[in-house]
Amino acid sequence: MRNDNREDYLINILRLTDGTGTVRTTELASYMQVTPASVTEMLKILSKEGLVNYQRYRGVSLTEEGVLKARELRRKHHIMERFLTDVLDIDHEQAHDQACAVEHSISEETADKMCRMIGTKIDADCTTCKNPCNDGTVTIVKCIAVSKMRQGDKGKISHLSSGESTMVRKLISMGFVPGRDIQLTTSVSDKGARIIKIGEATIAIDKDMASAIFVNLE
């Protein structure tokens, strides 16, 4: 239980880098709903423990050891989530939340055996399996927030993530459903509204919304 938090940082760095890239402090902070200051503090610790490569003002990446840990964690998350949705028929959002909490506590044996119940091979190398992502939708690949897209960028919605669940619901009701194609048509300024095309429709959304929608670029 003592390391749950560290593990949360690891898995979220994996989610944003897929193990091969770098994330900036601020991006990780907004993804995890904490302040950049908290991230900085934690990165120093994880760095000392050899789990991440961290250089001041340069962002973080996972070390080899960090990737292994994070992948195992992500695997447990996937398995638990799939077990909850596919076997117990629990709603996705709840399944995700519970998987987030439980992923730190279940043993590998438990994960393996649940995996057999689901009937799908789920291993730590996310590229070889068709898993639900952290939100229960698609395999995780490096994804960015719509607020970070450049004009003309195209992609598919990976998942929605926001501190307020009302935001997620609102977005879903507007048609921002994981898997849909999305393109940034116009972005006037960093702070202003964006005009985006989603499927056939064209919608304007503000920065907060754009920060809660994560996309896999084409």
Add this chain to the structure above:
Amino acid sequence: MRNDNREDYLINILRLTDGTGTVRTTELASYMQVTPASVTEMLKILSKEGLVNYQRYRGVSLTEEGVLKARELRRKHHIMERFLTDVLDIDHEQAHDQACAVEHSISEETADKMCRMIGTKIDADCTTCKNPCNDGTVTIVKCIAVSKMRQGDKGKISHLSSGESTMVRKLISMGFVPGRDIQLTTSVSDKGARIIKIGEATIAIDKDMASAIFVNLE
């Protein structure tokens, strides 16, 4: 996640009182492997929140609300543990540990549906169901440590609990298995050894051992 600790205190108070009695600070402290000072501190908080009745120097009991919460928690623990042992065929000790961690995070819906998979009715009122106890053995009823038994007291071993798992293994290897009949033959002083009868055998054990064996008195 923030309330896991409070919940641990609640469920352990329930385990030692079955919701109807009082536990002393020290007993709870040694059961939970923390210092009495920590218990005192937490009891003040839980008391302020209306979950326990606490009076300085008098011990604690659960309030009605506290009993409800603790029972629901215990139910989730039982279900998770049974799921792990009966469905996934995980070893008892590991199942217990994982259930301890997970009981705080799974929803009632998840618990209900797992319960159906196990095929046994498990409800919050422990008296109406034959569940594994916290250690996977028997229904919890009020239980006391052997170190608290009086000369002549008889009972059945409920479970073993100690900070060191080596202690538990040692005790099991000596024949202290949940379910066995046990009687305190002689107890010279509080700190000294006890002589006890377990099944047909008579054994002497020291105070540490006696503090790790919990018994349901006849």
Add this chain to the structure above:
DNA sequence: GCATCTATTTAAGGTATCCTAAAAATAGGT
């Protein structure tokens, strides 16, 4: 009824994590 022992609480301090506000580093436009 008092001395003494034990249980309990209080006091003071530690660690992990979070936050806000201020300071410092970097990056981008000219």
Add this chain to the structure above:
DNA sequence: ACCTATTTTTAGGATACCTTAAATAGATGC
């Protein structure tokens, strides 16, 4: 190359737990 806007870090402080050591309440033997 410099100014400015943004990002990141540092500093200082809060909270939830935990600990040890000292103080106090309650129980027990005579």
